[in-house]
Amino acid sequence: MNAPASFGKSQVRVEDQRFLKGQGRYIDDVNLPGQGYGAFVRSPHAHARVLSIDTSAAATMPGVLLIVTGAEWATQKFGPLPCRSPSKVNRDGTPFKDPARQCLVHDVARYVGEPVALVVAATAAAARSAADAVLVDYETLASVTDRGRAMAAGSAQLWPEAPQNLCLDFEQGKRADVESAMASAKHVIRLDLENNRLTAVPMEPRGAIADFDRATGQYTLWNSSQNIHANRDLMAAMLRIPKDKLHHLAPDIGGGFGGKNSVYAEPIVLLYAAGKLAHPVKWVADRTEAFLTDTHGRDQHSNVALALDDTGKFLALHVHSIGNVGAACGTMGPFTPTGGSARTQGGPYAIPAILYSAQAVFTNTVQTDPYRGAGRPEAVFHIERVIEFAARKLGIDPVELRRRNLIQPEQMPYTSGIGLAIDCGNFPAVMDRVIAMSDRPGYAARVTASAAKGLRRGFAVTPYLECSGGAPQEEAQLKFTSDGIVLLAVGTHSTGMGHETALAQIVGDRLGIDLHRIHFRQGDTAATKIGGGHGGSRGIELGGCAALKAADMVIDKARTIAAHALNSRADDIAFGKGKLTDSKTGQSMTIDGVIAAAGDQSRLPAGMSVGALDSTAVFDREMFTVPNGAHACEVEVDPETGVIRVVDFWAVDDFGSVINPMLADGQVMGGIVQGLGQALLEEVVYDSDSGQALTTSLLEYALPRADHVPRMKIEFYEGAPTKRNPLGAKGAGEAGCCGASPVIVNAVLDALNDYGVTHIDMPLTSEKVWRAISAGGKA
Amino acid sequence: MAELTLTVNGNPVRSDCAPGTLLSGFLRETLHLTGTHVGCDTSQCGACTVIVDGRSIKSCTMLAHEADGASVTTIEGIANADGTLHPVQQAFRTHHALQCGFCTPGMVMASVALLARQPEPTDADVRHGLEGNMCRCTGYQNIVDAVLASAKSMKGVQA
Ligand code: FES
Ligand code: FES
Numbered sequence: 001m002n003a004p005a006s007f008g009k010s011q012v013r014v015e016d017q018r019f020l021k022g023q024g025r026y027i028d029d030v031n032l033p034g035q036g037y038g039a040f041v042r043s044p045h046a047h048a049r050v051l052s053i054d055t056s057a058a059a060t061m062p063g064v065l066l067i068v069t070g071a072e073w074a075t076q077k078f079g080p081l082p083c084r085s086p087s088k089v090n091r092d093g094t095p096f097k098d099p100a101r102q103c104l105v106h107d108v109a110r111y112v113g114e115p116v117a118l119v120v121a122a123t124a125a126a127a128r129s130a131a132d133a134v135l136v137d138y139e140t141l142a143s144v145t146d147r148g149r150a151m152a153a154g155s156a157q158l159w160p161e162a163p164q165n166l167c168l169d170f171e172q173g174k175r176a177d178v179e180s181a182m183a184s185a186k187h188v189i190r191l192d193l194e195n196n197r198l199t200a201v202p203m204e205p206r207g208a209i210a211d212f213d214r215a216t217g218q219y220t221l222w223n224s225s226q227n228i229h230a231n232r233d234l235m236a237a238m239l240r241i242p243k244d245k246l247h248h249l250a251p252d253i254g255g256g257f258g259g260k261n262s263v264y265a266e267p268i269v270l271l272y273a274a275g276k277l278a279h280p281v282k283w284v285a286d287r288t289e290a291f292l293t294d295t296h297g298r299d300q301h302s303n304v305a306l307a308l309d310d311t312g313k314f315l316a317l318h319v320h321s322i323g324n325v326g327a328a329c330g331t332m333g334p335f336t337p338t339g340g341s342a343r344t345q346g347g348p349y350a351i352p353a354i355l356y357s358a359q360a361v362f363t364n365t366v367q368t369d370p371y372r373g374a375g376r377p378e379a380v381f382h383i384e385r386v387i388e389f390a391a392r393k394l395g396i397d398p399v400e401l402r403r404r405n406l407i408q409p410e411q412m413p414y415t416s417g418i419g420l421a422i423d424c425g426n427f428p429a430v431m432d433r434v435i436a437m438s439d440r441p442g443y444a445a446r447v448t449a450s451a452a453k454g455l456r457r458g459f460a461v462t463p464y465l466e467c468s469g470g471a472p473q474e475e476a477q478l479k480f481t482s483d484g485i486v487l488l489a490v491g492t493h494s495t496g497m498g499h500e501t502a503l504a505q506i507v508g509d510r511l512g513i514d515l516h517r518i519h520f521r522q523g524d525t526a527a528t529k530i531g532g533g534h535g536g537s538r539g540i541e542l543g544g545c546a547a548l549k550a551a552d553m554v555i556d557k558a559r560t561i562a563a564h565a566l567n568s569r570a571d572d573i574a575f576g577k578g579k580l581t582d583s584k585t586g587q588s589m590t591i592d593g594v595i596a597a598a599g600d601q602s603r604l605p606a607g608m609s610v611g612a613l614d615s616t617a618v619f620d621r622e623m624f625t626v627p628n629g630a631h632a633c634e635v636e637v638d639p640e641t642g643v644i645r646v647v648d649f650w651a652v653d654d655f656g657s658v659i660n661p662m663l664a665d666g667q668v669m670g671g672i673v674q675g676l677g678q679a680l681l682e683e684v685v686y687d688s689d690s691g692q693a694l695t696t697s698l699l700e701y702a703l704p705r706a707d708h709v710p711r712m713k714i715e716f717y718e719g720a721p722t723k724r725n726p727l728g729a730k731g732a733g734e735a736g737c738c739g740a741s742p743v744i745v746n747a748v749l750d751a752l753n754d755y756g757v758t759h760i761d762m763p764l765t766s767e768k769v770w771r772a773i774s775a776g777g778k779a
Numbered sequence: 780m781a782e783l784t785l786t787v788n789g790n791p792v793r794s795d796c797a798p799g800t801l802l803s804g805f806l807r808e809t810l811h812l813t814g815t816h817v818g819c820d821t822s823q824c825g826a827c828t829v830i831v832d833g834r835s836i837k838s839c840t841m842l843a844h845e846a847d848g849a850s851v852t853t854i855e856g857i858a859n860a861d862g863t864l865h866p867v868q869q870a871f872r873t874h875h876a877l878q879c880g881f882c883t884p885g886m887v888m889a890s891v892a893l894l895a896r897q898p899e900p901t902d903a904d905v906r907h908g909l910e911g912n913m914c915r916c917t918g919y920q921n922i923v924d925a926v927l928a929s930a931k932s933m934k935g936v937q938a
Binding site: 010012013015016017019020021022023024025026028029200201202203204205252253254255256257286287288495496497498662663665666669670671672673674697698699703704705706707709711712736 | 807812813814815816817818819820821823824826853854855858864868871872873875877878879880881882883884887902903905906907909910912913914915916917918919920921922923
């Protein structure tokens with residue numbers, strides 16, 4: 001029987017069955033026989049020289065199996081933690097600074113939480129107690145955690161090779177054009193913006209189990225990582241072991257959002273410990289460790305300047321940012337505040353000249369690395385905040401000002417002022433649609449109703465544009481078993497996005513096979529040769545296209561097998577709806593018939609052998625896609641207390657062709673709420689004097705909860721599928737957080753317009769709002 | 780070590796357990812019921828929520844010995860005997876109320892307890908009732924919808 005076409009339809013998820021029954025298998029659920037437990041000794045200081053480590057008391061404590069210190073690590077001369085930043089050249093042509101960061105500190109600790117030693121013991125509790133008994137003598141040094149002070153004279157210096165703590169001095173765009181446009185423009189509107197430091201906070205903390213087989217020299221690493229293949233290569237190189245001697249695999253992952261992409265020190269030290277002990281070693285972070293040592297995101301300060309003519313047309317945009325890299329380069333190093341933030345500057349607007357410059361600086365904080373959006377939300381925030389600010393300054397309706405400047409559909413394809421090649425999209429239609437959804441005619445009555453409760457109501461609409469990213473190549477394999485199961489293995493990585501369903505939908509739809517017969521495997525270096533993992537909303541765009549390509553290879557071979565069975569020619573066999581039909585005779589065969597034949601040598605044509613249908617495809621992305629959309633929201637602000645409530649939220653998103661609308665909806669909603677968190681609640685804070693981390697638990701770092709969140713209404717604009725890939729899909733994972741932060745901030749400032757408040761930095765906590773209202777003067 | 784007797788998912792359990800063991804650890808490590816997740820160390824996230832004598836409890840805030848003599852239900856214990864999903868589990872699936880699934884066992888257990896207390900909750904009741912359970916993936920809306928839908932379907936069954 002043919003499966004109904006599921007492509008483009010909401011389809012409940014295959015993986016839910018096990019997750020809902022408590023049968024998911026996350027890293028803390030993986031246990032290996034005879035495992036020991038690791039606990040890390042971490043620096044309590046932001047900046048300190050390690051004078052000595054005394055492990056003698058710890059070593060004699062019950063159950064202790066092994067202690068590895070930074071000093072021992074140094075004797076091994078392993079490679080430093082790698083930096084793979086695509087942006088690595090200063091504006092003067094010299095290379096960026098990438099100081100060597102070791103997995104365990106030997107000489108100087110540069111942030112609170114940096115690992116100094118590992119203790120392995122028979123139980124987790126014994127390991128923790130022994131780790132607490134390791135005595136480290138530190139000489140504390142002056143520290144700097146604030147990016148604004150990092151380059152100042154007299155500030156603490158982290159690395160001798162990086163004067164002024166400067167990692168990368170970056171520039172992209174048309175400096176001369178921008179400067180001349182700014183000099184002659186009727187208006188130049190300037191705004192300084194903070195992009196608050198965040199952390200991804202997947203609900204599952206990171207963890208890993210390493211094992212080593214002395215007989216074969218084989219290492220195995222179970223790791224809560226979204227980047228299994230690339231990180232295997234990097235870790236193997238650091239430890240000087242051949243790639244094929246490190247089997248890297250991930251169990252179910254409890255959320256990632258970028259926070260599980262990087263190469264982290266802990267799994268590498270666990271591999272070393274497992275190698276020494278020749279038995280497994282497990283470590284799972286507690287939440288405090290997660291706050292201290294998971295990579296952080298955003299953390300930029302930007303000066304934005306927008307030049308306009310007397311009709312409100314945008315002429316030029318210059319954004320200069322200072323971005324906080326942390327204590328040394330993370331896996332993507334200075335990329336996010338530099339090249340990552342440059343690529344979509346100017347958003348969906350026709351701005352002839354754009355310049356983005358940035359300085360990425362080292363501070364005594366944990367590394368920053370991509371967090372959901374990695375520079376694109378920052379870029380949306382720059383342009384959408386300055387437009388709103390300009391509209392109020394110039395007395396133009398903010399929607400009208402945007403409308404005058406949006407790139408028009410007839411201008412497509414369009415190369416933006418920063419050089420982004422936009423292939424398709426209808427930005428005015430998308431903005432109009434979200435405005436239509438948001439019931440403008442009823443707004444005045446809602447303002448009055450809010451006022452009757454003593455509340456100020458505000459509205460904003462902000463278009464956004466981003467681009468997908470991540471590794472440009474992907475592999476998918478299809479294998480057919482004798483019991484009718486199709487094994488689909490991919491190198492992309494779902495950490496909750498539902499690829500087990502969506503990719504099976506793509507394959508099932510193409511082959512005419514029920515998706516429940518398709519069994520999914522990901523995140524395993526033994527399953528696929530290539531794997532780009534997760535990042536840049538690449539899952540469907542790359543994994544989906546590779547899976548589609550593999551399915552097409554299967555169909556090609558199926559036509560040959562059918563031709564053999566039907567005594568016909570492959571060229572005459574047409575495939576559709578799970579059936580292979582000889583267009584001359586009308587005779588046909590089902591795909592299941594072909595699958596059965598492929599398992600029987602006597603039914604195969606010459607040159608084919610059993611298993612002939614099994615196919616491996618590699619898909620190469622030629623160009624990024626450009627997802628876009630427009631978000632709108634209404635907020636209520638209590639001027640007495642500064643408390644903000646987001647009361648309504650509308651989104652129209654253009655992701656090209658949508659494979660499974662229910663999953664795409666979920667991606668948008670999750671992203672919007674992370675954007676809401678950035679706008680209103682979340683901020684990682686370090687004490688600027690002591691360098692101490694102040695947000696080390698869910699008590700201090702405010703995540704959105706169910707009652708912070710409005711009902712979101714989401715639609716998709718499917719009028720502009722991309723031709724850059726065969727699915728017509730544009731990445732969907734990061735859009736939500738691009739649109740949500742600026743639209744919420746803009747709506748709050750709309751509500752506060754009468755108070756003369758024109759800007760507040762995120763997060764818009766009630767205290768900040770209340771202070772701004774008080775200082776605004778007009779009440 | 781001290782002996783502990785309780786009922787877990789309808790089965791009598793008798794076990795030795797160190798005095799300081801948290802209920803979450805006992806369930807996960809001694810009984811291998813790994814559906815109960817641990818997402819924090821400050822009783823904030825709710826991933827560890829189970830039902831003890833009819834009340835939802837964050838199992839990381841309770842010692843295993845405090846559950847001596849009690850009846851504990853975990854995510855593994857709410858599906859029907861034939862393996863079909865409990866109405867709340869089913870509604871989570873239909874409404875796409877989970878992504879990574881890590882918060883899900885706690886969310887489902889908190890929702891089951893909420894509906895037992897409040898069989899006909901409003902949207903706001905659900906949001907308020909689930910305040911102690913964090914989800915970083917879904918944005919909560921589909922969770923709220925799932926709970927509201929299961930309230931309806933369970934009412935149908937009980938009537
Ligand atoms: S584990 Fe977070 S509340 Fe229990
Ligand atoms: S589904 Fe991932 S935390 Fe809720």
